[in-house]
Amino acid sequence: QVELVESGGGLVQAGGSLRLSCVASRRAFSGYPMGWFRQTPGKEREFVADTSQSGSTTGYADSVKGRFTISRDNAKNTLFLQMNSLKPEDTAVYFCARKRSFFYSPTQSENEYDKWGQGTQVTVSS
Numbered sequence: 548q549v550e551l552v553e554s555g556g557g558l559v560q561a562g563g564s565l566r567l568s569c570v571a572s573r574r575a576f577s578g579y580p581m582g583w584f585r586q587t588p589g590k591e592r593e594f595v596a597d598t599s600q601s602g603s604t605t606g607y608a609d610s611v612k613g614r615f616t617i618s619r620d621n622a623k624n625t626l627f628l629q630m631n632s633l634k635p636e637d638t639a640v641y642f643c644a645r646k647r648s649f650f651y652s653p654t655q656s657e658n659e660y661d662k663w664g665q666g667t668q669v670t671v672s673s
Contacts, residue, residue: 550571551569551645552569552664553568553641553666554570555568556668556669556670557668560671561634561672561673562633563671564629565630566628566629567643569583569625569628569664570624571624571645575624577621577624578600579645580598580600581644582617582643582644583595583596583628583641583642584641584657585642585669586639586640587638587639593608593639594655595628596611596615596616597651598619600621600649602621605617610636614630614632615628630669634671636671638669640666640669641666641667642665643663644657644660645663647661
């Protein structure tokens with residue numbers, strides 16, 4: 548059973564920080580590039596960040612570059628998203644996801660991912 552479970556969402560004031568975690572079953576995590584997406588009601592799911600299997604290569608959406616940091620702990624099968632300088636427009640449900648391929652490529656399409664968590668709500672008040 549492949550499972551991804553996000554946590555760490557909540558309500559924060561603009562300018563604040565949150566750290567999201569995504570704990571995965573070993574089968575879901577080991578050897579795969581991983582990513583974070585977000586979605587607001589009525590909109591398409593939006594790419595946020597991704598990372599290679601080792602964590603040495605990362606990619607970010609322009610809207611979060613310089614504010615968010617993706618990382619992973621392979622020993623603990625956990626993916627993180629550190630979110631600083633949060634803005635009201637960052638309000639969304641955040642999802643972690645596993646890429647289909649073992650090979651990292653800097654694409655931002657959700658079609659590149661085959662396993663998803665249930666999401667965690669992040670709300671940033673102004």
